Amino acid sequence: MLSGMSVPLTLLGLLEREPSHGYELKRDYDAFFGRGKPVSFGQVYGTLSRLARDGKAIAGPAEHGEGPERRRYVITEQGASDVDKWLAEPAEPELHLQSVLFAKVVLALMLDRPAARYLDMQRAAHLKRMRELTEQVQNGGVLDTVLADYGLYHMEADLRWIDHTAARLDMIAKAVHG
Amino acid sequence: MTGKPAPIIEARDVVKSFGHTPALRGATIAVAPGEILAVMGPSGSGKSTLLHCLAGILAPDEGEVWFGGSRLDTLPEGKRSDLRRARFGFVFQFGQLVPELTAEENVALPLLLGGVRRGPALAEARPWFGRLGLDGLEGRRSGELSGGQAQRVALARGLVTRPEVLFADEPTGSLDSMSGELVMRLLTAAVREQGTTVILVTHEARVAAYAGREVVVRDGTVGSLTEVSQ
Numbered sequence: 001m002l003s004g005m006s007v008p009l010t011l012l013g014l015l016e017r018e019p020s021h022g023y024e025l026k027r028d029y030d031a032f033f034g035r036g037k038p039v040s041f042g043q044v045y046g047t048l049s050r051l052a053r054d055g056k057a058i059a060g061p062a063e064h065g066e067g068p069e070r071r072r073y074v075i076t077e078q079g080a081s082d083v084d085k086w087l088a089e090p091a092e093p094e095l096h097l098q099s100v101l102f103a104k105v106v107l108a109l110m111l112d113r114p115a116a117r118y119l120d121m122q123r124a125a126h127l128k129r130m131r132e133l134t135e136q137v138q139n140g141g142v143l144d145t146v147l148a149d150y151g152l153y154h155m156e157a158d159l160r161w162i163d164h165t166a167a168r169l170d171m172i173a174k175a176v177h178g
Numbered sequence: 179m180t181g182k183p184a185p186i187i188e189a190r191d192v193v194k195s196f197g198h199t200p201a202l203r204g205a206t207i208a209v210a211p212g213e214i215l216a217v218m219g220p221s222g223s224g225k226s227t228l229l230h231c232l233a234g235i236l237a238p239d240e241g242e243v244w245f246g247g248s249r250l251d252t253l254p255e256g257k258r259s260d261l262r263r264a265r266f267g268f269v270f271q272f273g274q275l276v277p278e279l280t281a282e283e284n285v286a287l288p289l290l291l292g293g294v295r296r297g298p299a300l301a302e303a304r305p306w307f308g309r310l311g312l313d314g315l316e317g318r319r320s321g322e323l324s325g326g327q328a329q330r331v332a333l334a335r336g337l338v339t340r341p342e343v344l345f346a347d348e349p350t351g352s353l354d355s356m357s358g359e360l361v362m363r364l365l366t367a368a369v370r371e372q373g374t375t376v377i378l379v380t381h382e383a384r385v386a387a388y389a390g391r392e393v394v395v396r397d398g399t400v401g402s403l404t405e406v407s408q
Contacts (some may be wrong), residue, residue, distance in 0.1 A: 120394075127387060130383060130384065130387035131387045131388075133387070134387040134388055138362075138363060138366070152387070153384075154385055155383070156382075158383050159383045160383075163220065167220070
């Protein structure tokens with residue numbers, strides 16, 4: 001599953017594409033957005049119940065056949081409006097990783113630990129992950145590539161920050177020690 | 179014994195200065211056959227000088243360069259030049275194609291310089307156009323190619339002699355991200371197929387991520403990130 005993504009709104013988006021049964025939604029969600037981390041049936045059906053309760057989707061009549069009872073869900077105007085609004089809004093830019101790296105560098109300098117070595121280790125860890133993502137880019141389908149590229153560009157940005165910070169550790173150390 | 183294969187190319191404590199400015203201060207590096215090694219580092223760190231010393235373009239002031247089990251740095255320039263033409267390939271940041279020649283002639287150039295006759299040299303060059311997505315561009319001159327196309331022609335020229343080692347100095351440095359990605363994908367596919375060793379100088383992490391291992395040159399010495407992380 002993609003980090004920070006909204007499962008309910010994504011399922012609603014799939015429902016806007018076409019009315020679907022729960023198992024079809026799970027299949028399509030996993031194919032497009034799961035990327036090796038599938039959503040559970042429980043989460044899909046729980047979400048669909050809440051969407052129906054809140055008037056964003058309507059559950060069709062129970063269809064009896066082989067196996068468990070099925071219902072086809074249809075998006076409502078209110079649901080479609082939510083999807084529309086969500087797509088039009090920019091996501092909150094995330095700064096989480098940067099703040100962790102920042103805290104580690106400052107603390108390492110404050111405690112007279114080898115900050116340069118920490119940055120080297122972080123650089124190696126980033127490059128290792130970038131190599132794995134590059135393998136995905138070379139061997140995966142188009143959607144895998146688009147997602148791997150997203151990771152690669154973010155890690156590249158981190159690495160540029162790491163290089164920039166490594167080049168001015170002396171200056172940062174002075175500021176930390178006051 | 180560590181079980182590692184003997185390096186195909188190696189620098190031992192190489193020192194190189196330009197006038198009073200030191201570029202390498204005891205650089206040591208060993209590259210295994212078939213390895214794709216990224217050499218990273220900030221501008222002015224000495225990474226291009228290291229590549230030039232390994233390739234026998236520059237002679238070190240001190241230290242040794244070994245290739246295929248023999249000293250390279252002590253060979254006279256004529257011999258080093260022969261060796262570069264016969265066993266090494268090169269790709270630089272700006273394709274450096276010869277503008278008077280067609281793309282096909284540019285690819286065939288290392289073969290022509292090595293004494294191969296025109297017909298067989300062009301015949302050897304031609305399949306590279308299909309392999310690198312350049313079909314139909316054989317007759318164009320460098321001014322009629324996009325930056326990405328010119329760099330792929332340069333890559334073909336670097337690989338046409340089936341070199342044992344390909345030296346690539348910022349091969350995507352002048353390209354946009356899409357063209358750069360294409361060049362790197364084609365480069366890695368071609369060298370894996372041929373078993374060519376690659377020494378890839380780059381300051382871009384996304385390019386280095388195509389390599390199997392990376393080292394960082396800082397202040398004229400070589401550090402290994404991989405060792406640090408273990």
